[in-house]
Amino acid sequence: MSAGALTSDATAARARRRFGAAGLITPATLLVVLILLLPLLLLFRYSLNRFEPGQFMVEALTVENYVNLVTDSYYRNVMLTTLWVAASCTLICIVAGFPAAYVLARARSRWKSILLLAVVLPLFVGNAVRAAGWMVLLGNRGVLNSSLTWLGVIEQPVQIMYTPLAVVIGITAVNLPFVVLTMQSVIESIDRALEEAALSLGAGPVRTFFKVTLPLAMPGVIAGTILSFILGMNAYATPVLLGGPQFQMMAPTVYKRIVEQANWPFGAALAFLLMAVTLILSTVSHLLVQRHYRRTMARAEPAH
Amino acid sequence: MTIPRRVLWSAALKGAAGLAFAFMLLPLALVIWLAFFRGEIIVFPPEGYSLHWFASIWEKRQFVDGFVTSLQVGLFAMVGGLVLGIPASFALARTVFRGQEALNTLLLLPLVVPGIVIGTSLYIYFVEVEIATELQMNASLPGLALAHIMITIPWVVKLIVANLLGVKREIEEAAMTLGANRWRTLTRVTLPLIRPGVVAAALFSFVVSFSNLEISLFLVGPGRLTLPIAIMQYLEWKLDPSIAAVSVVQIAIVAAGMLITDRFVRLSQVV
Missing domain, CATH: 1.10.3720.10 (MetI-like)
Incomplete structure (x- = not known):
């Protein structure tokens, strides 16, 4: 057999395999293109149209919807509310989540599965159901107000439901499992011997935590921060149920514009902004975490 | 006898973690509790417990x-x-x-x-x-x-x-x-x-x-x-x-x- 025949055989095999791969991956790709990418393109195109009250949508190529998002004080307020709610929830999630992630990462096998289930279960029980739980606690005749009245601490129920505080509590509880899981996977990979070394060299446990564990866990903290911020910005059920009709965040506003008011161009612009910020933050998170790992690796390399 | 700082710190971490876990599970626990209340008007503590709300789902x-x-x-x-x-x-x-x-x-x-x-x-x-x-x-x-x-x-x-x-x-x-x-x-x-x-x-x-x-x-x-x-x-x-x-x-x-x-x-x- 000549060398030429061998190569052509190999080429044929490679070609067959390539077509095989194409056949395997095409159906899933087609679905994502047809049901995700095309709709998103359409959404973007419509965000450049004009909304005329009384005649639905007018074909146009204008950025006025995007300009309105920033110049209209109503929408500016919606965006500012969304940003500060997402930011406060994220801060609480990181501070409250780190010890939980640490304990989870260092737990022994049996305990670990139980704790993991305790984190994962709330994650997949709908946000509406969890909001119902907070209503039971925070309502005017809820557990908290009833107990405080019975104890004689307050005479009139304190209004917590339908305040920003209720929304922050609700979204924090929704995001916390995601943040804990993200940070625990990083902490899990930190070699315990490093902490042991710091301790045996005379650093106290607190100092070891802040000088060794926390810096090594930074990729997890960064990823958790950005994930929580993204989830907070896109929250729908929690602000609607716990914030009430007066409380406006971006995701419920998108729904109202599109479905209730049929203002597609404006709703599309708002949705597109939400997606753009989300995708940019995801990419930044990815790059930051990678850069952090590269730097740590570079420092760990022995000097030549 | 003083408790070693390492034990104290570990207990503090576990306590903080416990709070976070409680915070995540609390809304679920409250919903489950409410499902067993007898009366339709929600009061705390409840007037009594019952399973009849589960049967009422079918209606x-x-x-x-x-x-x-x-x-x-x-x-x-x-x-x-x-x-x-x-x-x-x-x-x-x-x-x-x-x-x-x-x-x-x-x-x-x-x-x-x-x-x-x-x-x-x-x-x-x-x-x-x-x-x-x-x-x-x-x-x-x-x-x-x-x-x-x-x-x-x-x-x-x-x-x-x-x-x-x-x-x-x-x-x-x-x-x-x-x-x-x-x-x-x-x-x-x-x-x-x-x-x-x-x-x-x-x-x-x-x-x-x-x-x-x-x-x-x-x-x-x-x-x-x-x-x-x-x-x-x-x-x-x-x-x-x-x-x-x-x-x-x-x-x-x-x-x-x-x-x-x-x-x-x-x-x-x-x-």
């Missing part, structure tokens, strides 16, 4: 219908996700081709784009498809099923690819050397080896679909609600033990799905 049509719709959509999502996702995972994990990285990113995209944005764009898109083809897409089972299959694909691909990368090529090559053809190697060697991943992907697809709210929100209509949407709409109006009982059913189904998944793969590797 509320929107929850029964919503449950059936969610079940149907969940099964479509599960089967569709596996049928499309498993072959795609083989292409990603077992072959090398140009543009592989880009396709991988594309298939994981449904996980990155916010649900509310997917819902908005699909709603608009389906209206245009309806105008063009006169097929009903919004507020229909096919529309919901297509959207839900799409969102399960990243989960299936993530799980199966991770599983396939863990299977040594040598085992498959040994089967081939011993005379098994490609199909036999696939069905007798590779698929049994990735069975945990397939089971986990199936259960996860179902749970992801069953608990979805943000995308379904746009695609439901009168007479065609999913369970989470029916719960959401009821809660916007009022809170009573009957909605808590419905929620308990949802919690139980999700918990069962999670417990079974946990037997096949480590949950921490999935989420």
